[in-house]
Amino acid sequence: MIAIGFEGSANKLGIGIIRDNEILSNVRHTYITPPGEGFLPRETAKHHRDHVLSVLQGALTDAKLTLKDVDVICYTKGPGMGAPLTTVALVARTIAKMYDKPIVGVNHCIGHIEMGRLITGSDNPIVLYVSGGNTQVIAYSERRYCIFGETIDIAIGNCLDRFARLLKLSNDPSPGYNIEQLAKRGKKFAKLPYVVKGMDVSFSGILTYVQERLPNWLKSGEFSVEDLCFSLQETLFAMLIEITERAMAYLGSKEVLIVGGVGCNERLQDMMRIMCEERNAVLHATDERFCIDNGVMIAVAGLLQYKISGATPWEDTACEQRFRTDDVLVTWRE
Known part of the structure; x- marks a missing residue:
C-alpha cells in the first residue's frame, strides 16, 4: 500500500510517501526566523500555506506518483501549534475528499x-523522545506507549532554542545545531542547576539561572559563548540519560531508541552510547533525515494504524494541540 504523510505541527513542513516499508520521498521546508527571534503560530501557519503545494509536488515528483496512486492520506492530528497543525490538516482533508x-x-x-523503529530495526526499546515541544521517556506496555518520565515545564528543544535567542545565534539551519557546533569548542565548564525529580526533569529554572548571569559571565570573560553552549549541553543531556537509565533498570531493557529533533545531536548520542555500553545495552539512533520532523514518519505510523484499525472517522479528523502519547491505543503491536 502507498501512504502519504503530512506534517506541520511546528516550523517544519514535511510531506513523505511510502510504499509499505519503502521510503519513496521525504521533502521538507523549514520556517527560519531572524537571529534572536522564535516562530509564532500565525507566521508559521502562513509559511506552511505558502509552501505546502510546492512541497507536495516535490514529494510526488520524487516518488514518481500522482495523488490517484496513493491509497491512504495521513496527517498530524497533534500535538503541536494550533494554527500550523490546522493549516496542514486542511490540505490533507481536502485531498482526501x-x-x-x-x-x-x-x-x-x-x-x-514508529519511524525510529522502522529505520533502526529496534524491537522493544526504551524510547527517549526529545524535541522542541516534547521531552519524554517512553516504553511500550499493554497496547500503549506509556510515559515513564517527562519534562514538568518546557521541552529540551524549547530550552535550547531560547538559550540560542539569548546569545543571538542564527536559526539557520536550527538553533540546536548551532549550539552543538559551538559546544565542540567549549573548554571551561560552568556549573549549572541539575534538576531531576524522580523520573521527571525541569529545564525552565536552568534557563532562568543562565539568563540572570549571562551578561556578567560574558562581560568578565569568565566563560565564553562556546563554554556556555558546552556546559548547557552536558548538563541537560546528563539529566536525560539519568532518567533513561532508570527506566532501563526498572524494565530490564537492553535497547534505547532516541527520536525527535534533538535526537540527532551527536554529543547526546555519544553520552547515551557510553551509558548503554556500561549496561551491555544497544543504542539506536538516526540522523537529521528522520529525527527532525518529517512527513515520512506520519505516513509510517498512519499506515500501521490504517491496516489494523481502518480510517479515522471524518468527524474525528480535527486537530488536538495536547494529544498525549499515551492517549493512543496501539493496535498494530502485539
Missing part, C-alpha cells in the same frame, strides 16, 4: 517512535 481517499489522523510523537 477530492480523490475519495481514506484519511488517518496520527499522533506526532508516535510517528517519531
Whole structure:
C-alpha cells in the first residue's frame, strides 16, 4: 500500500510517501526566523500555506506518483501549534475528499517512535523522545506507549532554542545545531542547576539561572559563548540519560531508541552510547533525515494504524494541540 504523510505541527513542513516499508520521498521546508527571534503560530501557519503545494509536488515528483496512486492520506492530528497543525490538516482533508481517499489522523510523537523503529530495526526499546515541544521517556506496555518520565515545564528543544535567542545565534539551519557546533569548542565548564525529580526533569529554572548571569559571565570573560553552549549541553543531556537509565533498570531493557529533533545531536548520542555500553545495552539512533520532523514518519505510523484499525472517522479528523502519547491505543503491536 502507498501512504502519504503530512506534517506541520511546528516550523517544519514535511510531506513523505511510502510504499509499505519503502521510503519513496521525504521533502521538507523549514520556517527560519531572524537571529534572536522564535516562530509564532500565525507566521508559521502562513509559511506552511505558502509552501505546502510546492512541497507536495516535490514529494510526488520524487516518488514518481500522482495523488490517484496513493491509497491512504495521513496527517498530524497533534500535538503541536494550533494554527500550523490546522493549516496542514486542511490540505490533507481536502485531498482526501477530492480523490475519495481514506484519511488517518496520527499522533506526532508516535510517528517519531514508529519511524525510529522502522529505520533502526529496534524491537522493544526504551524510547527517549526529545524535541522542541516534547521531552519524554517512553516504553511500550499493554497496547500503549506509556510515559515513564517527562519534562514538568518546557521541552529540551524549547530550552535550547531560547538559550540560542539569548546569545543571538542564527536559526539557520536550527538553533540546536548551532549550539552543538559551538559546544565542540567549549573548554571551561560552568556549573549549572541539575534538576531531576524522580523520573521527571525541569529545564525552565536552568534557563532562568543562565539568563540572570549571562551578561556578567560574558562581560568578565569568565566563560565564553562556546563554554556556555558546552556546559548547557552536558548538563541537560546528563539529566536525560539519568532518567533513561532508570527506566532501563526498572524494565530490564537492553535497547534505547532516541527520536525527535534533538535526537540527532551527536554529543547526546555519544553520552547515551557510553551509558548503554556500561549496561551491555544497544543504542539506536538516526540522523537529521528522520529525527527532525518529517512527513515520512506520519505516513509510517498512519499506515500501521490504517491496516489494523481502518480510517479515522471524518468527524474525528480535527486537530488536538495536547494529544498525549499515551492517549493512543496501539493496535498494530502485539
